[in-house]
Amino acid sequence: MGNVVKDTFAPEDSVAPVATTGLRGFLAKFTVLKGAQRELWLTFLIKFLIYTAYSVTNKTMVLWLSKDLGFNDQAAGALVGWVWAPAMTIFTLLAGSLTDAIGLRRTFFLGVAICTLARSVMVVTTIPSLALACGVLPLAVGEALGTPVLLAATRRYSTTAQRSISFSIIYVVMNIGYVAAGWIFDYVRQLNLRASVFGFEPTTHQQLFLVSLTFEILLFPAIYFLRRSADGSIINQSSRHASAFWSRIGHTVRQSAVDTLRLFHRLLGQSGFYRLLVFFLFIGFLKAIFLQMDYVFPKFGDRELGLHAPVGRLSAINSILIILLVPMIGALTQRFSAYRMVIIGGVICAAGVFIMALPTEWFQPAVNSAPGQWLGHSYLGVNGSIHPYYVMAALYLAVFSVGEAFYSPRVYEYAAAIAPPGQEASYGALAYLPFLVGKLLVGSAGWLLAAFCPEHGPRRSGIMWLIFALAASIAPIGLLVFRRYIRVPEAGRQDLD
Numbered sequence: 001m002g003n004v005v006k007d008t009f010a011p012e013d014s015v016a017p018v019a020t021t022g023l024r025g026f027l028a029k030f031t032v033l034k035g036a037q038r039e040l041w042l043t044f045l046i047k048f049l050i051y052t053a054y055s056v057t058n059k060t061m062v063l064w065l066s067k068d069l070g071f072n073d074q075a076a077g078a079l080v081g082w083v084w085a086p087a088m089t090i091f092t093l094l095a096g097s098l099t100d101a102i103g104l105r106r107t108f109f110l111g112v113a114i115c116t117l118a119r120s121v122m123v124v125t126t127i128p129s130l131a132l133a134c135g136v137l138p139l140a141v142g143e144a145l146g147t148p149v150l151l152a153a154t155r156r157y158s159t160t161a162q163r164s165i166s167f168s169i170i171y172v173v174m175n176i177g178y179v180a181a182g183w184i185f186d187y188v189r190q191l192n193l194r195a196s197v198f199g200f201e202p203t204t205h206q207q208l209f210l211v212s213l214t215f216e217i218l219l220f221p222a223i224y225f226l227r228r229s230a231d232g233s234i235i236n237q238s239s240r241h242a243s244a245f246w247s248r249i250g251h252t253v254r255q256s257a258v259d260t261l262r263l264f265h266r267l268l269g270q271s272g273f274y275r276l277l278v279f280f281l282f283i284g285f286l287k288a289i290f291l292q293m294d295y296v297f298p299k300f301g302d303r304e305l306g307l308h309a310p311v312g313r314l315s316a317i318n319s320i321l322i323i324l325l326v327p328m329i330g331a332l333t334q335r336f337s338a339y340r341m342v343i344i345g346g347v348i349c350a351a352g353v354f355i356m357a358l359p360t361e362w363f364q365p366a367v368n369s370a371p372g373q374w375l376g377h378s379y380l381g382v383n384g385s386i387h388p389y390y391v392m393a394a395l396y397l398a399v400f401s402v403g404e405a406f407y408s409p410r411v412y413e414y415a416a417a418i419a420p421p422g423q424e425a426s427y428g429a430l431a432y433l434p435f436l437v438g439k440l441l442v443g444s445a446g447w448l449l450a451a452f453c454p455e456h457g458p459r460r461s462g463i464m465w466l467i468f469a470l471a472a473s474i475a476p477i478g479l480l481v482f483r484r485y486i487r488v489p490e491a492g493r494q495d496l497d
Contacts, residue, residue, distance in 0.1 A: 032159075032161045032162050032165060033162055033165065033166070036157075036158065036159075036162055036166075037157045037158075038225070039153070039157040039226050040154070040157040040158055040162070040166060042222055042223075042225055042226055043150065043153045043154055043157055043170075044169060044170065044173050045222050046108070046150065046153075046219060046222050046223065047150050047170055047173045047174060047177070048173050048176060048177050048180075049177075049215045049216075049218055049219050049222065050143075050146045050150070050177075050215075050219065051173075051174050051177030051178065051181075052177040052178075052180050052181050052184070052212075052215050053115075053119075053212040053213075053215035053216050054143055054146075054177075054181075054212075055177060055178050055181030055182070055294075056181045056184055056185055056208055056209075056211055056212040056215075057119070057139070057208075057209065057212045058294045058295075059181065059182070059185045059208075059294050059298055059311075059312060059315075060185065060205050060208040060209065060212075060298075061080055061084065061136075061294075061295070062076050062077065062080055062294075062295050062296075062298060062299060062446075063205055063298050063299065063302075064122070064203075064205035064206075064208075064209070065079055065080070066299070067203070067205060068126050068203050068205050068206065069126060069128045069131060070128065071128070072446075072450065073299070073446040073447070073449040073450040073454075073455075074446040074447050074450055075446065076446055077295065077442070077443055077444065077445050077446020077447070077449070078443050078446060079132070079136070080295050080442075080443065081295065081439050081440060081441070081442045081443020081444070081445065081446075082439075082440060082443040083132075083136070083137075084136055084137075084139075084140055085291070085435075085439035085442075085443075086436055086439050086440065087137060087140035087141075087144075088140045088143055088144045089144075089432055089435055089436045089439065090144075090436075091140060091141050091144030091145070092144040092147050092432060093432060094144075104149055104152060104153050104156065104226070105223065105226045107145055107149045108145075108146075108149055108153075108219075108223045108226070109220075109223055110142075110145060111142045111143070111144075111145030111146050111149065112142070112146075112216060112219045112220060112223065113142075114138050114139075114141055114142030114145070115138075115139055115142035115143060115216050116142075116213065116216050116217060117134075117138065118134070118135050118136070118137075118138040118139035118142060119135070119139065119209055119212055119213040119216055120213060121134045121135040121138075122135040122136070122139070122206070122209045123202065123206050123209045123210050123213060124200070124206075126203075150170065151170075153226075154166050154167060154170050168327070171326070172323055175319040175320075175322055175323045176319075176323075178315075178316065178318075178319040179316045179319045179320060181312070182312030182313050182314075182315050182316035182319075183312060183313060183316065184208075184211060184312070185208065185311075185312035186308075186310040186311070186312040186313050186381075188204065188207055188208050188211060189204055189208070189308040190308050190310070192204065192308070193207060275485070275486050275487070275488055276415060276488070277433070278482070278485075278486050279414070279479070279486050280411075280433040280434045280437065281433075281437055282346075282474065282475045282478040282479050283342070283407075283411055283434040283437075283475060284433070284434045284435075284436070284437025284438045284440075284441060284475075285437075285438070285441065285471050285472055285474045285475040286346055286349055286350075286404075286407065286434075286438070286472060286475045287434045287435050287437065287438025287439075288437075288438040288439075288441035288442045288471065288472075289349065289353055289400070289438075289468060289471070289472045290318075290400075290404070290438065291435075291438050291439060291442045292442055292445055292468065293315045293318065293397075294315070295442050295445060296442070296445045296448075296449065297311045297314070297315060298311055299449055299453070299455075300449070300453055300461065300464075301314070303453055303454075303455060303459065304387070304389055304453065304459065304461055305387050305389055305390065306387075310380045310381060310382065313379065313380055313381075314380065314390070314393050314394065314397065315397070317394055317397040317398060317401070318397050318400065318401050318404070321397075321398060321401035321402070321405075322401055322404060322405060325401060325402060325405035326405045326408075326409060328405075329402075329405045329406055330405075330409060333406070338410040338411075338413045338414035339414060339479070339483070339487050341406050341407060341410045342406075342407045342410050342411060342414065342479060343407075343476050343479050343480055343483075344403075344406050344407070345403045345404065345405070345406030345407025345408070345410070346403065346407055346472075346475040346476030346479065347403070347476045348399060348400075348402050348403030348406060349399075349400050349403030349404060349407070349472055349475075350403075350469060350472040350473040350475070350476060351399060351403075352395075352396045352397070352398070352399030352400035352402075352403060353396060353400065353465065353468050353469035353472045354465075354466075354469040355392055355395050355396040355399065356389075356392055356393065356396050356461075356462075356465035356468070356469070357462050357463075357465040357466035357468075357469050358392070358462070359462070360387075360388040360389060360392065360462075361388070362388075363388040363391050363392050364388055366388075366391045367386050367387075367388050367390075367391050372386065372390075372391050373386070375390060375391060375394055376390050376391075389461075411434065441471070448464045448467060448468075449464070451464075452464035452467075
């Protein structure tokens with residue numbers, strides 16, 4: 001997702017079921033939004049704008065670091081995987097308490113203001129130290145403020161009857177944003193526009209950052225129309241003095257850090273906590289494969305498929321399928337334990353990655369088939385011959401998406417299901433850890449690119465994908481082999497086979 005990534009939402013247990021069934025019951029789930037507050041629809045719009053801007057930036061980051069700032073593959077991968085992405089995760093953990101302290105509307109404005117300034121710096125400078133210190137790092141802070149605020153806003157602005165469908169729509173809107181970002185990414189790169197403004201000629205990657213900046217600026221009027229009263233009387237009182245406002249922010253950040261440390265200290269005394277940590281460690285290997293679509297695919301596509309290859313539309317296949325598959329697979333597998341579904345999903349995901357490690361000539365007949373020609377010429381817009389990697393990547397992403405639909409929602413369900421009574425929120429907060437592990441793992445991808453898919457010289461990309469596939473396999477194999485030591489009884493589940 002980020003996922004910053006693709007974020008999840010907590011299941012709501014207070015939503016009353018819809019009494020009617022069939023088509024009428026299906027439509028009734030959407031008609032509950034009739035008469036919804038204006039702020040709820042604004043939240044959907046804000047979600048789309050935030051995630052489109054974020055995804056465009058995420059896909060551009062590694063190319064910008066190498067082409068514009070001069071970092072090699074290894075350094076670019078390390079900066080993205082070990083600085084940019086983990087910083088977002090850490091700040092996200094601290095952002096929830098800040099929202100509670102200063103209110104939704106102010107947190108929105110603060111995050112968007114920080115992102116606007118950071119993106120502006122990234123648009124206009126190619127000085128590495130300035131771009132990193134005043135662009136990348138502040139952007140991680142600003143982006144992190146959006147995730148918990150959007151979830152809190154969805155809950156606050158929806159009624160009990162609207163809440164379940166509202167969170168479902170939020171998930172769909174996020175993936176629509178990812179799809180839009182993929183098409184924008186390809187369009188701007190293939191446009192190859194050369195324009196000079198007062199002597200400043202932005203590169204293709206700076207133009208992409210400019211597009212994300214435009215989406216960011218559009219957030220200001222959307223947030224402006226959120227009701228001021230939504231932040232409560234405490235915020236109104238604190239707004240009398242600007243110094244009190246900033247003092248409250250500083251105090252809240254410190255308190256959030258203290259609370260996080262206390263949370264881990266309390267959890268360290270519970271055996272289930274260590275089991276959950278190992279569980280999340282294995283899931284991190286699957287998240288790393290998901291994250292490489294933004295941090296490896298752009299460079300791989302340019303080097304193997306040609307400059308400005310439509311990797312954005314390729315990666316959009318994942319989001320399109322997830323929108324369709326998650327509710328369907330969730331409904332069909334809800335009676336099975338979360339742990340079992342995570343293993344099955346992990347096996348499917350790993351199998352999908354192995355497709356990219358197979359010899360490309362095996363897929364030449366598929367390229368020449370009608371579906372292969374439609375994929376290359378109609379969907380991806382490729383001119384001339386179609387490289388087998390296009391078909392292989394589409395198959396890999398399709399299979400991976402099926403596996404993701406099995407395992408991803410159940411990871412968070414498992415964390416909530418094994419939590420001791422009264423500690424569901426604490427265990428749920430740990431659900432960010434697989435993304436953190438995945439981001440740390442994908443930081444090493446730059447070395448794999450340099451070794452097996454360099455910009456110049458012979459390439460052995462199949463070996464790189466084999467390593468990715470073997471890494472993805474660690475998750476289901478580890479969960480299966482060590483299930484006696486990792487698995488914890490799930491609330492409401494009887495099967496432990």
